[in-house]
Amino acid sequence: MNELDAAGITEPGLRAAYTECRRINAHYGRTFFLATRLLPARARPAAHTLYGFARMADELVDNPAPGTDPAASLDRVGELVDVVFAGGTPDDPVLVALSDTVRRYGLSRELFDAFLKSMRMDLSPVEYATFAELGEYMYGSAAVIGLQMLPVFGTVGPLADAEPGAVALGEAFQLTNFLRDVGEDLDRGRLYLPVSELAAFGVSRELLEARRPDPRIRAALAYFVARTRAVYRRAEAGVALLRPESRPCARTALTLYEGILDEIVAMDYDILTRRAVVPKRRRLVVALPPLATVWARERFDRGRRLRS
Numbered sequence: 001m002n003e004l005d006a007a008g009i010t011e012p013g014l015r016a017a018y019t020e021c022r023r024i025n026a027h028y029g030r031t032f033f034l035a036t037r038l039l040p041a042r043a044r045p046a047a048h049t050l051y052g053f054a055r056m057a058d059e060l061v062d063n064p065a066p067g068t069d070p071a072a073s074l075d076r077v078g079e080l081v082d083v084v085f086a087g088g089t090p091d092d093p094v095l096v097a098l099s100d101t102v103r104r105y106g107l108s109r110e111l112f113d114a115f116l117k118s119m120r121m122d123l124s125p126v127e128y129a130t131f132a133e134l135g136e137y138m139y140g141s142a143a144v145i146g147l148q149m150l151p152v153f154g155t156v157g158p159l160a161d162a163e164p165g166a167v168a169l170g171e172a173f174q175l176t177n178f179l180r181d182v183g184e185d186l187d188r189g190r191l192y193l194p195v196s197e198l199a200a201f202g203v204s205r206e207l208l209e210a211r212r213p214d215p216r217i218r219a220a221l222a223y224f225v226a227r228t229r230a231v232y233r234r235a236e237a238g239v240a241l242l243r244p245e246s247r248p249c250a251r252t253a254l255t256l257y258e259g260i261l262d263e264i265v266a267m268d269y270d271i272l273t274r275r276a277v278v279p280k281r282r283r284l285v286v287a288l289p290p291l292a293t294v295w296a297r298e299r300f301d302r303g304r305r306l307r308s
Contacts, residue, residue, distance in 0.1 A: 006041035009100070017096035018045045021052035024094070028055050031278070034287050035253035038294055039153070040245050046105060046152045049097040054115065054145060056094050061122045062188065071123055078116055085109045105151040114140040126190035127205070134194055138171055146170030153250065154243035165238010169254065172231040176260050179224055183211065183272045193224060211272040221269040225261050232258050248290040255286050 003022070004015050025033045025048040036047045060073040080090045084099040101107070118140030128134040146166035155162040178185070178192040185192060191205055198204070201220035208217065232254060239250045256278055263276035 003041045003044045007045045008042075009045060014096065014100055017093040017100075018049060020093040021045070021049040021097045024048070024052040024055055031256045031283070032253060034283060035249050035256065038249040038252055038287070038290050043152050043154075043246070045097070046101045047149065049094070049101045050145070050148050050152070052094045053098050057116065057119050061119050071120070074116060074119055074123075081109075081112050081116070101152075107148055107151065111144040111148050114144050116140075122190065126185075126192065128192065128194050130194050130196050134192065137192075138174060142170040142174035143167040144170070145173075153246035155241055156243060157241060162238055162241035165235055165241060168231055168238060169235035169250065172228060172235050172254070173257050175224070175228040175231060176257055179221065179228065179264055180260050180271065180276050182208070184275075186272075193220075197223070208272065213270060217272075218269045221264070221271070225264060225269075228261060229258070248294070252287050252290060256283055259283075259286075 004010075004018055009015055009018055022045070025036065029051050032051055033048075036044050036051075039047055057074065057077055060068075060077065061070050064070045064073065080092055080095045083090045084095055084102055090096055090099060118137050121137050121140075128137070143166075146169045147163060150159060150162060150166045182191075182193065186205075186209055191208070195205065198208075198220050201223065202216040203214075203220045207214060235254060236251075239247050239254070242250055259278040259282060260276050263278060264271055267274065267276060
């Protein structure tokens with residue numbers, strides 16, 4: 001596989017572990033997987049792996065297997081992370097690939113601890129009063145994802161200079177998820193839209209759970225969409241701090257994910273019983289031009305290596 005060869009991943013067991021992470025990303029992360037095709041080939045396995053780890057933990061909480069205890073499952077993941085940072089060999093393919101990615105990119109243990117802490121926060125009925133109260137959850141569930149990806153993307157200057165943009169990108173994606181999935185989250189006993197902000201528009205949890213069109217709900221959702229777009233603008237400003245070859249990936253992911261907000265508006269904010277999805281045609285229109293550039297560059301590089 002070209003990505004693994006480009007990354008210098010040759011050991012058969014490790015290749016199999018990375019291949020499993022790629023499968024998870026391709027299956028669950030349609031938008032992100034498409035965007036990762038724009039990364040340099042050597043960086044794609046790490047991106048697949050970080051997505052695969054996050055998705056694995058998320059599935060344990062959101063869609064636990066019958067008869068399993070999500071809390072115990074997360075504890076087990078925490079134990080495997082202990083093994084990773086102790087330099088051992090985990091017994092799970094995603095964690096095997098993660099161990100190699102952590103070593104290659106020098107990723108901090110704190111980022112993974114914060115992520116698992118936010119996953120545990122989802123085990124109880126969820127409701128947040130204010131955006132400030134939501135902040136701790138958002139740090140672990142969104143900001144750390146951007147910070148994990150940052151060394152994989154690479155930067156043109158000090159990593160710390162690009163961190164605010166990476167945090168904003170993770171938060172923008174998460175806030176978009178909160179809006180897209182508000183109906184599904186209510187089914188799970190969760191409400192991530194801060195209740196004090198909803199109350200300012202006369203919206204209560206009970207009104208949302210009634211799932212009927214209401215001008216108050218429409219006004220509140222329009223406010224949240226506008227607020228989220230402002231986060232995207234902060235994230236967009238940070239793209240220029242990434243290495244040039246990684247910018248098309250970040251820009252495409254940003255454009256496609258913000259497109260979900262466009263779909264929410266196009267649905268007149270009627271999202272409590274329907275899911276806003278960016279049409280496949282629009283995804284291709286956004287992604288195909290930079291993909292063509294990446295494919296042409298990789299073909300040229302392969303040809304040059306063969307000639308050498």
